[in-house]
Amino acid sequence: MTSETGTTARRFGTREAAFIGVGSMVGAGIFSLLGTAGEIAGSAVWISFLLAGVLAGLQGYSFARLGARFPSAGGLIEYINQAFGLGHLATVMAWLGYVINIIVTAMVAVSFGSYASSALANGDEAWVKIFGIALVVAMTALNIAGSSFVARVQTAIVFVVIGILGLFAVVTIANANFALLEPSTYPSVRQIISSVALTFFAFLGFGVVTFTVRDLPDPSRQLPRAMGLAIGIATVIYVAVAIGVFGTLPVHEVVASGATAIAVAAQPVLGNAGFWLMSVTALFATTGATNAGLYPAPGIGDHLSRTRQFPSFMGRRLGGRASVSLLIAAAGTILVIAVFDLSAIASLGSAVALLVFTLITAGHLRIRTKTGANVWILLVALVTAVVSLLTFVFTSLIDEPASIVMLGLIVVLSIVLDLVWGRGEAPVDGAAEAV
Numbered sequence: 001m002t003s004e005t006g007t008t009a010r011r012f013g014t015r016e017a018a019f020i021g022v023g024s025m026v027g028a029g030i031f032s033l034l035g036t037a038g039e040i041a042g043s044a045v046w047i048s049f050l051l052a053g054v055l056a057g058l059q060g061y062s063f064a065r066l067g068a069r070f071p072s073a074g075g076l077i078e079y080i081n082q083a084f085g086l087g088h089l090a091t092v093m094a095w096l097g098y099v100i101n102i103i104v105t106a107m108v109a110v111s112f113g114s115y116a117s118s119a120l121a122n123g124d125e126a127w128v129k130i131f132g133i134a135l136v137v138a139m140t141a142l143n144i145a146g147s148s149f150v151a152r153v154q155t156a157i158v159f160v161v162i163g164i165l166g167l168f169a170v171v172t173i174a175n176a177n178f179a180l181l182e183p184s185t186y187p188s189v190r191q192i193i194s195s196v197a198l199t200f201f202a203f204l205g206f207g208v209v210t211f212t213v214r215d216l217p218d219p220s221r222q223l224p225r226a227m228g229l230a231i232g233i234a235t236v237i238y239v240a241v242a243i244g245v246f247g248t249l250p251v252h253e254v255v256a257s258g259a260t261a262i263a264v265a266a267q268p269v270l271g272n273a274g275f276w277l278m279s280v281t282a283l284f285a286t287t288g289a290t291n292a293g294l295y296p297a298p299g300i301g302d303h304l305s306r307t308r309q310f311p312s313f314m315g316r317r318l319g320g321r322a323s324v325s326l327l328i329a330a331a332g333t334i335l336v337i338a339v340f341d342l343s344a345i346a347s348l349g350s351a352v353a354l355l356v357f358t359l360i361t362a363g364h365l366r367i368r369t370k371t372g373a374n375v376w377i378l379l380v381a382l383v384t385a386v387v388s389l390l391t392f393v394f395t396s397l398i399d400e401p402a403s404i405v406m407l408g409l410i411v412v413l414s415i416v417l418d419l420v421w422g423r424g425e426a427p428v429d430g431a432a433e434a435v
Helices: 014-024 029-069 078-085 090-119 123-147 146-176 191-217 218-244 253-271 272-292 296-306 322-337 348-367 375-395 401-421
Strands: none
Touching: 014 146, 014 191, 014 253, 014 272, 014 401, 029 090, 029 191, 029 218, 029 253, 029 272, 029 348, 078 090, 078 191, 078 296, 078 348, 090 123, 090 296, 090 322, 090 401, 123 146, 123 272, 123 296, 123 322, 146 191, 146 218, 146 253, 146 375, 191 218, 191 348, 191 375, 218 253, 253 272, 272 296, 272 322, 272 375, 296 322, 296 375, 348 375, 348 401, 375 401
16 A cells, blocks of 8 residues: 555554654653642642543544544644635645644754753753754654654654653652642642643644554554554553652652652652653653654645645655655754744744644534544533633733744744645645535
8 A cells, every 4th residue: 555645655553653642742741741730730730631631532532533534644734624625724724733843843852952961061052952953853864764764763762761651650659658649638629620721731742643644554443543542651651650750759849840850759769860760761752752743744745735735846755755845844943943042932832732623623523424423522622622722821821922922923924825835726636625
């Protein structure tokens, strides 16, 4: 069986597709979120992650049904096409997603650079960028080498990350002070529920699973399984790690430790070796997330150049291997790392991801008869997506004016790109028609 481009054999199994998603989710998020979530949910963060996993499962159900019915290398962007047609909305959202993914990938690569610089260069800021750019170059080369190489490396990375975090969870839970996790220490139910809007961000990477269709032999069957497996693994990891951390450290220590909370929690049981082990895990996790961030670019370029939403050159291969779309994404990522202060726009990716998820689920309701999806599950998924988006906007995004300005500029850029490249031609090769 050939891929959508008609040039490459499919090379993924269900496990490899799921691990692309796990690698995207279990990146820097789990390391940075524990302290922030602890400020709201206290020692009940594990409940917050569990509820967030359920919400991710609802969105994953919607994506899986769409992917089974409309398997496409365009992934979740094709779902917008199917729901709303090849009009300005779908194309603007496609450009918006492409540009935002570049910024998010740059943020993850910078996180890798921070950990690497801390370990090897005494935290020198210049080396943060150098290490981040080096990682992007290496992961771009890996993606050029082919999807089979991506699958092998990502599988190895995820096994390492899951193995170390699993060891951490087992050791810390076995030695936990469960008095720190007593329900009597939990904040109000309202606070726990409000924290879900925050912990849900740790699951946003599951959308990348939809782009593995181009490498799956039987996407209609394998994509739903891969989606469920990815979200399930991430949920178990997050819940277990949260129990281990908050069963080892009081809430105020977790909050004070910030991004190093997992490493600090490992010290009482594993000593200084535990601290370094968690730092190495962070390097692997951010490597996997950077790889997963670049992986969709070839499929997006191939598919959206075929639907004429992107210019035709973005579907080409240099030397028969290097996707132009991937090279543009990599160059953009490197430029963002080198030029911008990404800490000022940290919430940008989350805001756009929630917006896209909300739009896809709303669109799914329009075409649910084609997918056979349960209308009540879709409605619950839509409500939770809207609530999460609004909660995020009014609790986090509103405090980051730079993110709001940047989002506005990217939306304008996306509109301009749509007007410049939109050909108004009929879709090709079975592309979506307007509904």
